[in-house]
Amino acid sequence: MAMGRVKMIQEIYSFEAYEDFIREIAADADFRDPHFTYHESNLYRSLENPHARAYITTENGAVTGLFAWLLLPEEQYIELLVGLAKSESPFREMLTFLEKAYPHCQMDFILNPRNGAFCRVLEQKGSTFDAEQIKMRWERAVVPIRPHDILPLTPEWEEAYHARHERETYWTADKILAARDRFRVFIAVKGRELIGYIDVTYGYEENEPYALWVDEKYAGQGYEQSLLAVAAAQNASHDLIAFVGADDAAGIEIYRAAGFSAMAGQNHIYATYHP
Structure with a gap:
């Protein structure tokens, strides 16, 4: 049998x-x-x-x-x-x-x-x-397109940062600011207006941008690349990785312009x- x-x-x-x-x-x-x-x-x-x-x-x-x-x-x-x-x-x-x-x-x-x-x-x-x-990894330093418009978040900009920050997320502005031992925040400023920000972890062996936002009026003018480039340079002693939609050609190009490369076998x- x-x-x-x-x-x-x-x-x-x-x-x-x-x-x-x-x-x-x-x-x-x-x-x-x-x-x-x-x-x-x-x-x-x-x-x-x-x-x-x-x-x-x-x-x-x-x-x-x-x-x-x-x-x-x-x-x-x-x-x-x-x-x-x-x-x-x-x-x-x-x-x-x-x-x-x-x-x-x-x-x-x-x-x-x-x-x-x-x-x-x-x-x-x-x-x-x-x-x-x-999955993309930062591999090379690049010159920010708009270096003079990117600043670390300071108290004078926190109200504007709160107003602009995404609310439908676990990592709200309040939680990011309460976790300064985990996060750095950089902002893009034009005149007296906050037009973009990036929340990025630091101090870990592998760090990651949790949020990258630029006002649609200024999209495609180099602010996204500059926020990423400045954040990556501040993190240079550690890995910095990011996740980008496979069909998001514009998003992939922004990260490539900031020194990121796709990781083989990591989709x-x-x-x-x-x-």
């Missing part, structure tokens, strides 16, 4: 025994994981976090998938740190396992847009997807699943 397929999910506590499987997936542009491609420590050091867990899926004893997760059931939140598999079945099995073990938890994912297997599983479960993003899609 022919035996059926035996599929299992097993928690693991190190990755050493699965190095061949990890390398096989990481070498395949259609299935590699953006977090792993960017920095392998996102997998190999993931279990240093007490809230992280790692699992493999197997079929008849052969490894079919390897996953590292951040599990915060008290916050009803789960985040995929790294997910490696080449077919739908491991992704579906892993999600079904988590749904049962951690009911009602929101799950967030950063996906390789070429990984159709994972995308299909999430689509079938009714997940929501953001537009594809390009991604953000997805959220609510069981």
Whole structure:
């Protein structure tokens, strides 16, 4: 009598025994994981976090998938740190396992847009997807087009900064200003008018602009490039990365003009699943 397929999910506590499987997936542009491609420590050091867990899926004893997760059931939140598999079945099995073990938890994912297997599983479960993003890194200093119009935010400009700042966001102007140990703010000024700003983290190994805005009356006149160039120069001893819509040709060109380059293999899609 022919035996059926035996599929299992097993928690693991190190990755050493699965190095061949990890390398096989990481070498395949259609299935590699953006977090792993960017920095392998996102997998190999993931279990240093007490809230992280790692699992493999197997079929008849052969490894079919390897996953590292951040599990915060008290916050009803789960985040995929790294997910490696080449077919739908491991992704579906892993999600079904988590749904049962951690009911009602929101799950967030950063996906390789070429990984159709994972995308299909999430689509079938009714997940929501953001537009594809390009990850860009600052690699070269450039001269700001309008250097004399870019200033660090000072108290005299804070009222104007509040008035202009986006409100439909977690990082409001109040929160940015209350977190000066994390953020720098630069503004673009024309005469006595604040016409642009950038909120950017600093002091981390990898920093990121959280907001870049220029009044539409002055768009395309070099203020975006100048804000980015000044912020990048102030961050020169650390990495500065940015995420730009893959279809946003104008936005990509602004970042390129400020010294950023697209990172190969780092395009991604953000997805959220609510069981």
